[in-house]
Amino acid sequence: MRAVVLQDHGEPLAVEDVERPEAGPDQVVVETEACGVCRSDWHAWQGDWEWVGAQAQPGQVLGHEPAGVVSEVGEDVETLREGDRVAVPFTLADGTCPHCRQGHANVCETVLPLGFTSVAPGAFAEAFPVRAADYNAVRLPDGVDAVDMAGLGCRFATAFHGLAHRADLSAGDWVAVHGCGGVGLSAVHVADALGANVVAVDIEDEKLDAASDLGADETLNAADADSVGAETKALAGGGAAVAVDALGVAETCRNALSSLGSRGQHLQIGLTTGEEGGEIALPTDEMVMKEVDFLGSFGMPPTSYDEIFRMIERGKLNPGAIVSETIGLGDVPDRIAAMSEFDTVGIPVVTEF
Structure with a gap:
C-alpha cells in the first residue's frame, strides 16, 4: 500500500x-x-x-x-x-x-x-x-x-481539552490565542463556542481573517505591535483570563504570559522546536506575584x-x-x-x- x-x-x-x-x-x-x-x-x-x-x-x-x-x-x-x-x-x-x-x-x-x-x-x-x-x-x-x-x-481535540477541561474558563472570560495555525484556529472556535470573548494574535492577516470568521472578537497583527503582550492585554479588557500559546516558540509563549491579568491561566498547547529544545525561560517572579497558573494540554x-x-x-x-x-x-x-x-x-x- x-x-x-x-x-x-x-x-x-x-x-x-x-x-x-x-x-x-x-x-x-x-x-x-x-x-x-x-x-x-x-x-x-x-x-x-x-x-x-x-x-x-x-x-x-x-x-x-x-x-x-x-x-x-x-x-x-x-x-x-x-x-x-x-x-x-x-x-x-x-x-x-x-x-x-x-x-x-x-x-x-x-x-x-x-x-x-x-x-x-x-x-x-x-x-x-x-x-x-x-x-x-x-x-x-x-x-x-x-x-x-x-x-x-x-489539534481540535487538544484545543477542546485544554479549554474545556484544563483551564477554568467561564462564559464572558477573555481568551487570548497566540498563533493562528490549525490548533490556534481550533482554540479560537472552541473558546467562542464555550462562551468566551477571544483575541486572536498572529503575524499573517489571512490567518487573522480566518480567526475572525471562527469567532474572534478582536485580532492583533503581532508584526505591527510595539508590545504584543501589552496590546493584547488591552484588547482583552485589561488582561486575559486564559492565554494560549498555540505555536510553541519562546516569543509566543512569553507574549501569551504577558497578556494575562492577575490570577490568569497560561495554556501551553504548542510544543517547541529544536531552537528551544523543550525549554523556554519564563518570568517566574511575575508569575508568582500575579498568581498565574501554567497549564499544559496534550491530546x-x-x-x-x-x-x-x-x-x-x-x-x-x-x-x-x-x-x-x-x-x-x-x-x-x-x-x-x-x-x-x-x-x-x-x-x-x-x-x-
Whole structure:
C-alpha cells in the first residue's frame, strides 16, 4: 500500500509502497478516509522532540489525525465491527494503566504516539493499525463527515481539552490565542463556542481573517505591535483570563504570559522546536506575584469525545470549518515543507490515498 515515509530528518519525504498492516489480537486495521496534515508532522520531519523521547526515526510512516473505516478486527476486540467508521486519538493508550482507568488516557503510562514510533505506524497511508482498539477507536456518529473529523485526533481535540477541561474558563472570560495555525484556529472556535470573548494574535492577516470568521472578537497583527503582550492585554479588557500559546516558540509563549491579568491561566498547547529544545525561560517572579497558573494540554482522552460530538450535533462546534483544503497523499511532502515558512492556513486534509 502507499504511505508517506520519513527518509531522514529534514530530507524530502517520499510516498512509498509499504507492507499493509494486519490486526493483532487487540487491534483493528482502519482504512483511512481522511487524515489532517499537522505541524506535529513537521516536527517529526525535522527530528524534533528527542529531548522527550519522541523523535521519529527514518522509515516512520507519518500522519496522526485520522478518521476511517474498520476493515479488519482482531480476535480479542469486542466493541468494533468491520464497516464501523471511527476517529482515533494520536495518543494511543493501553486502556489499563491508572491514568486510563481514571479517564486520563492522553497521559497513559505506556502511551504510543500514532505516526511517531515504529510500533504505531501513522495514517498518511491507505490503512493503519490501532492498538487497544476497544479503548482507542471512537465510533463516529451517523452522518458525520470524515473530513470534518480529521483534526479531531490532535489539534481540535487538544484545543477542546485544554479549554474545556484544563483551564477554568467561564462564559464572558477573555481568551487570548497566540498563533493562528490549525490548533490556534481550533482554540479560537472552541473558546467562542464555550462562551468566551477571544483575541486572536498572529503575524499573517489571512490567518487573522480566518480567526475572525471562527469567532474572534478582536485580532492583533503581532508584526505591527510595539508590545504584543501589552496590546493584547488591552484588547482583552485589561488582561486575559486564559492565554494560549498555540505555536510553541519562546516569543509566543512569553507574549501569551504577558497578556494575562492577575490570577490568569497560561495554556501551553504548542510544543517547541529544536531552537528551544523543550525549554523556554519564563518570568517566574511575575508569575508568582500575579498568581498565574501554567497549564499544559496534550491530546484528549477518547472517553471524552462524546462532549465534542454533542456540541457538533447542536451546531455549536464545526471542526470542518477549520479545514482549508483537501489534498492527495502525494501532496503531503510539499504541504509539510511549506510549514517551515508558516505558509499554511487552517488544516489541509488528505482524502485521496
